[in-house]
Amino acid sequence: MVTYSVTTGVFNIKKIKRKIQVVLSSMFLMGAFTFGMGFTHNAKVQAEEDVIVIQKGDTLYSIAKRYGTTVQKLKEDNHLASDLIYVGQKLQVPGQPQVETLYVVMAGSFSKKSNADKRVALLKQHKVDAVVVSKFIDNKTYYRIQAGAFSKKENAEKQLKMLNTAGIGDAYILTSKPLQLNGITVGSSYNQVVEKYGVPNFSEEQQNTISHFYVDEGAGLRMQLSSENGSVKQLHVYPEYLPLLNIPREKAQVIENYDHPNIVEKVSCYESAVCEKMTYQLNGLQLNVQIDRDGKTVQYLELKEIR
Incomplete structure (x- = not known):
């Protein structure tokens, strides 16, 4: 960092650079100008979105x-x-598609994985593609059989009828929202992110990863964009550095928003502490939520594709 001292204070090159970034970023997002400071491919996304x-x-x-x-x-x-x-x-069209309800067909729930595996084998004999999905509830893992996720209720009902015909009397349908973070999911465009999260104070870009800074010194979100069409491939959100109120900030809010996780595990985090990682998987997407060592506060949320 280069500084120049004068009688009235300090001339800070780093701070001036950030102020310039704020101006340039705001002008870019309003569509007024296009600058060559690593934002040109984002301008292309803006022109093509909607x-x-x-x-x-x-x-x-x-x-x-x-x-x-x-x-x-x-x-x-x-x-x-x-x-x-x-x-x-x-x-x-408007910039952000509505988050639709998914109708998930469940073909049973078991406390032992071996019993769940037997149910999957039975379903495959009837040409039904099913997978075992774990669910962590009250410190205990349950094994549910997922036999499809559908955007149309009538398709889910057809699948349920097929399961009943195959002798699966305990099958049922759950409604679920697609995994998303404040309305943004894999495939959303860059400008949809700005629409939902707001214009950052400044942005930093490195290769296909863009960081948005809203408050303090930390990045509120980081997104990895597709090199093909500029859509979101992976999204990291850090609630501590976001002014948004509808991003889960505590473990209880995560469970309220997304239900109980599929997997919970202990992981190492800062200063050799032990934190908790909650994993959700649905319809080809995975949401990872890391909880601080206090067992309560959300450190970050990560959304990505797993197919």
């Missing part, structure tokens, strides 16, 4: 429901004279 390509089976109604808007608003924003759309057509 645009979807129509797929087979899409309708204006289904798209409006998915993105929390109306058919009339979609037609106005895209200058459509009718409800007719076609495969391959590009449409402007």
Whole structure:
């Protein structure tokens, strides 16, 4: 760090650099200018986000429901004279899709893993793809059989009926929210992150990882972006350095938001302390939550893809 002392104080190059970063970052996020300080590929993401390509089976109604808007608003924003759309057509849509409910089909729950494995083997004989999912509740591990996660309730009900026909009378359906952090999940765009978390005081970028600083000296979040389309591949959130109120900050809030974890284990953390790591796995995503050595405070949350 270079400093220059004068009668009235100290000229701090590091602080000036940060102030410059704040100005540049804010101007970039408003779309006013594009600068070459490592932000050019983010500008590309900003230009391309909020645009979807129509797929087979899409309708204006289904798209409006998915993105929390109306058919009339979609037609106005895209200058459509009718409800007719076609495969391959590009449409402007709101920046953040709504978090939909998942319907998870469970084919039994066991206190012994060996019994759960037997149930999975039986289901495979009936051509049902099922996996054992552990659940840690009240300091005890239970083994549940997951036989599919569906966005449509009717598909989950069909799967349940198939299980009943196969002789699985204790099958049932659970509703669950996809794993996400304040509405951001794997596949969200950079600007969706800014929309949900707010404009940072300043940002730092290294390769495909961007850190956002909101309060104090620590990064409130770090995201790894895809080199192909700039979407979020992995997200780390540090509640201590975030002004948001809807990010879980305590273990009890994590369980309230995401239910009981699949796995709980003891891990080493700072100053040779022992912390607790809670792991959630659902529909190809994994959420890791590290709890401080006080057994209460959330240190960080990490969301990533596991497929």
